[in-house]
Amino acid sequence: MSETLRTAAVGRIRRGALQVGDAAHAASPTPRARARKRGRGRQRLEIALLTSPAIIVFVGLVIFPVVLAAYYGFYKWQGYGPPTDWVGLGNYKIIFTDPAFQQALEHNGLIVVLSLVIQGPLAILLALLLNQKIRGRALIRVLIFVPYVISEVIVGTGFSLMLQVTGAVNDALHSIGLGFLATDWLADPNIALWTLMGIITWKYIGFAVILMLAGLQSIPDELSEAARIDGASYWQVQRHITLPLLGPTIRIWAFLSIIGALQLFDLVYIIWGQYISGTAGTSTMATYMALNGRLAGNYGYGSAVAVVMFLVSLVVALCYQRFVLRRDLRGAVTQGVN
Amino acid sequence: MMKKTPAAAIAALGLGVVLAAAACSSGGGSSNGGNSSSSTSSVTMTFWTNATPGPGLTFFQNAVKSFDAAHPGVTIKMQAIQNEDYDGKLQTALASNSTPDIFFQRGGGKMLAMVNANQVAPLTLSAADQANVSAAALAGETLNGKIYAIPLDQQPEGIYYSKDLFKQAGITSTPTTIPELEADVAKLKAINVAPIAVGAKDAWPAAHWYYNFALRECSQATMNAAGTTLKFTDPCWTKAGDDLAAFLKINPFQPGFLTTAAQVGAGSSAGLVANHKAGMELMGAWDPGTIASLTPNQKPLPDLGWFPFPAVPGGAGDPSAMMGGIDGYSLSPNAPKEAFQFLEFLVSTPQQKAYATAFITLPVNKAAQSVVTDSVSVSALQALNKAGYTMQFLDTQYGQNVGNALNAAVVNLLAGKGTVAGIVSSATEAAAKG
Numbered sequence: 171m172s173e174t175l176r177t178a179a180v181g182r183i184r185r186g187a188l189q190v191g192d193a194a195h196a197a198s199p200t201p202r203a204r205a206r207k208r209g210r211g212r213q214r215l216e217i218a219l220l221t222s223p224a225i226i227v228f229v230g231l232v233i234f235p236v237v238l239a240a241y242y243g244f245y246k247w248q249g250y251g252p253p254t255d256w257v258g259l260g261n262y263k264i265i266f267t268d269p270a271f272q273q274a275l276e277h278n279g280l281i282v283v284l285s286l287v288i289q290g291p292l293a294i295l296l297a298l299l300l301n302q303k304i305r306g307r308a309l310i311r312v313l314i315f316v317p318y319v320i321s322e323v324i325v326g327t328g329f330s331l332m333l334q335v336t337g338a339v340n341d342a343l344h345s346i347g348l349g350f351l352a353t354d355w356l357a358d359p360n361i362a363l364w365t366l367m368g369i370i371t372w373k374y375i376g377f378a379v380i381l382m383l384a385g386l387q388s389i390p391d392e393l394s395e396a397a398r399i400d401g402a403s404y405w406q407v408q409r410h411i412t413l414p415l416l417g418p419t420i421r422i423w424a425f426l427s428i429i430g431a432l433q434l435f436d437l438v439y440i441i442w443g444q445y446i447s448g449t450a451g452t453s454t455m456a457t458y459m460a461l462n463g464r465l466a467g468n469y470g471y472g473s474a475v476a477v478v479m480f481l482v483s484l485v486v487a488l489c490y491q492r493f494v495l496r497r498d499l500r501g502a503v504t505q506g507v508n
Numbered sequence: 509m510m511k512k513t514p515a516a517a518i519a520a521l522g523l524g525v526v527l528a529a530a531a532c533s534s535g536g537g538s539s540n541g542g543n544s545s546s547s548t549s550s551v552t553m554t555f556w557t558n559a560t561p562g563p564g565l566t567f568f569q570n571a572v573k574s575f576d577a578a579h580p581g582v583t584i585k586m587q588a589i590q591n592e593d594y595d596g597k598l599q600t601a602l603a604s605n606s607t608p609d610i611f612f613q614r615g616g617g618k619m620l621a622m623v624n625a626n627q628v629a630p631l632t633l634s635a636a637d638q639a640n641v642s643a644a645a646l647a648g649e650t651l652n653g654k655i656y657a658i659p660l661d662q663q664p665e666g667i668y669y670s671k672d673l674f675k676q677a678g679i680t681s682t683p684t685t686i687p688e689l690e691a692d693v694a695k696l697k698a699i700n701v702a703p704i705a706v707g708a709k710d711a712w713p714a715a716h717w718y719y720n721f722a723l724r725e726c727s728q729a730t731m732n733a734a735g736t737t738l739k740f741t742d743p744c745w746t747k748a749g750d751d752l753a754a755f756l757k758i759n760p761f762q763p764g765f766l767t768t769a770a771q772v773g774a775g776s777s778a779g780l781v782a783n784h785k786a787g788m789e790l791m792g793a794w795d796p797g798t799i800a801s802l803t804p805n806q807k808p809l810p811d812l813g814w815f816p817f818p819a820v821p822g823g824a825g826d827p828s829a830m831m832g833g834i835d836g837y838s839l840s841p842n843a844p845k846e847a848f849q850f851l852e853f854l855v856s857t858p859q860q861k862a863y864a865t866a867f868i869t870l871p872v873n874k875a876a877q878s879v880v881t882d883s884v885s886v887s888a889l890q891a892l893n894k895a896g897y898t899m900q901f902l903d904t905q906y907g908q909n910v911g912n913a914l915n916a917a918v919v920n921l922l923a924g925k926g927t928v929a930g931i932v933s934s935a936t937e938a939a940a941k942g
Binding site: 246248249250251261264268330331334335336354356357359441442443444445446448449450461462464465466467468471 | 602710765766767908913938942
């Protein structure tokens with residue numbers, strides 16, 4: 171991909187430069203060709219010089235650690251001295267037979283699906299509502315977006331205090347006569363995951379709404395006007411024009427949501443702490459990695475878990491791009507209308 | 509792509525690397541000059557501690573200052589690292605061969621891993637040092653007959669309780685057996701306070717209940733053997749779990765204990781005791797200090813009392829045995845001999861007295877124990893001096909890996925999600941990961 175980008179950029183710059191020099195060199199084609207060749211070399215030099223810091227940082231801080239993690243994942247290693255105890259795929263065997271990891275994977279899967287099912291429709295409805303000319307629209311837009319801006323740590327700390335058995339939520343329920351609804355929101359394994367989903371929805375719905383709103387802005391008014399002249403009702407317009415044209419936005423949002431859900435860590439870590447997310451039924455692959463890798467001092471095993479997480483995310487991302495996003499790359503707008 | 513790239517581009521890439529490297533190194537360059545200019549007779553040592561700002565850190569600053577003054581040519585560079593960041597930083601330093609000469613040692617399985625990697629120096633104590641450091645504490649820093657750290661204090665574990673709440677509930681004397689403790693739990697429930705606070709969110713405070721039951725059910729030999737084999741096949745481990753499961757039946761802990769932290773905030777288990785919302789808490793010797801910081805006026809709780817973990821009828825363990833933590837300091841294998849002199853200096857009587865006062869803790873030097881005067885610490889100290897033997901906290905003793913798994917399994921049992929058999933099997937499974 172970078173190769174095509176690069177040549178495209180080089181081509182564009184070169185063409186611009188040529189146009190400037192065209193008149194001056196029109197009479198003698200040979201020096202011009204030489205100049206072009208020299209220019210090409212210089213541009214490559216410039217590009218290499220300018221991109222090298224970024225490439226060094228990317229390779230050093232992203233690619234190299236991934237390779238190192240893969241390497242450590244083949245060892246039993248406590249992090250002291252160089253790894254020596256080669257176990258081959260032993261760590262991976264343990265990962266896939268560990269019920270705690272299976273549960274974490276299951277929770278990740280549930281969070282992926284529930285995020286899509288809960289946030290998607292809700293975000294579209296809110297975006298449709300906020301796309302209307304209603305009073306206080308700007309204020310509502312800001313209020314919906316505020317939770318997304320707040321740091322995860324603050325959200326986590328706030329909710330973990332409010333949702334304690336003796337916390338504000340249960341107190342409020344008691345004082346408005348709904349005391350029978352009060353429960354142990356965080357510790358009850360039957361409820362904890364739903365509590366987490368509630369917090370995730372509250373936190374990230376603003377991002378989805380903003381994306382959808384932006385998508386709605388790009389849909390030309392003419393289409394819905396034409397449909398309305400033809401007698402389509404409001405909901406028919408939304409169903410047959412807005413929704414299909416919003417498709418690319420929805421698919422991109424879903425992609426971001428899936429990847430975010432697979433790598434969910436901070437909220438769970440803050441609310442349930444380092445140890446008990448497995449007990450409460452909210453553990454994720456990332457919290458499993460932190461607990462069994464870093465906290466347990468098994469850096470080799472933790473690296474193997476990191477590799478598994480990386481591969482799971484990579485496979486999901488590639489499949490999604492191959493089967494879902496491909497249509498957008500081919501121009502979904504015309505297809506959507508059909 | 510490489511075929512098309514002219515040599516000039518590669519050269520430019522190389523130049524970019526050089527430029528970036530130059531930019532990175534220019535910041536650190538000047539600071540290295542200080543070390544090399546020092547003359548050959550002087551010694552500079554690095555020293556890492558986890559002491560937090562306050563009296564503890566001040567103690568170490570003063571100790572370093574007076575040691576430097578007494579040893580011309582010796583300079584100790586101290587670095588205080590926040591406790592939760594400490595392990596990661598130390599691990600990085602060990603991995604990159606930049607180990608500090610003198611460093612805080614957690615002991616147990618962590619120390620074992622360092623010993624196996626030859627990254628900590630064995631120590632030879634003089635007769636004077638042996639007299640200064642209590643043998644029981646030294647035993648906790650010994651592996652295969654060699655001493656790898658000098659302990660500075662001991663933190664025996666026991667149950668801290670509110671004397672006022674016990675009086676209100678009509679409890680006249682502290683419980684000495686588990687049936688008595690269960691009766692007291694019922695009495696505390698009757699006056700509408702949580703009988704026992706536990707910070708299960710941090711896992712280890714909950715697991716310590718299991719560890720103390722194991723201390724009473726298992727013999728000293730069984731517990732030590734499990735440290736090397738990491739096999740928990742002796743029936744006493746299951747019996748300890750059964751004891752805990754039976755104890756849980758009376759619901760002794762505060763509601764929502766699973767998401768209660770141990771030491772942070774008024775809602776933590778220490779906070780519940782500090783604010784008379786809970787009657788008791790099982791905790792190490794640092795608890796009076798923690799509780800003091802969480803009382804409404806941030807002063808020590810005046811009615812705080814202490815009693816050792818009650819006896820379990822029929823257990824194979826010594827009823828006087830105690831579990832606890834030890835804070836010690838280790839040396840890097842490359843440390844100069846002056847580093848060991850600094851550790852010897854720290855366990856001398858005057859330094860130990862200052863240490864115990866600063867950290868509100870129990871010094872390893874018996875001659876310095878006279879500075880422990882508050883009634884809570886005195887009762888803990890008396891029990892410690894009478895104890896048949898002391899064990900390290902099991903999650904330290906058996907290494908973080910198995911310790912973590914044990915902690916999590918006990919929390920599962922408390923939450924009604926796990927079984928007693930699960931505690932024993934989780935330790936075996938964890939051993940496979942490390």
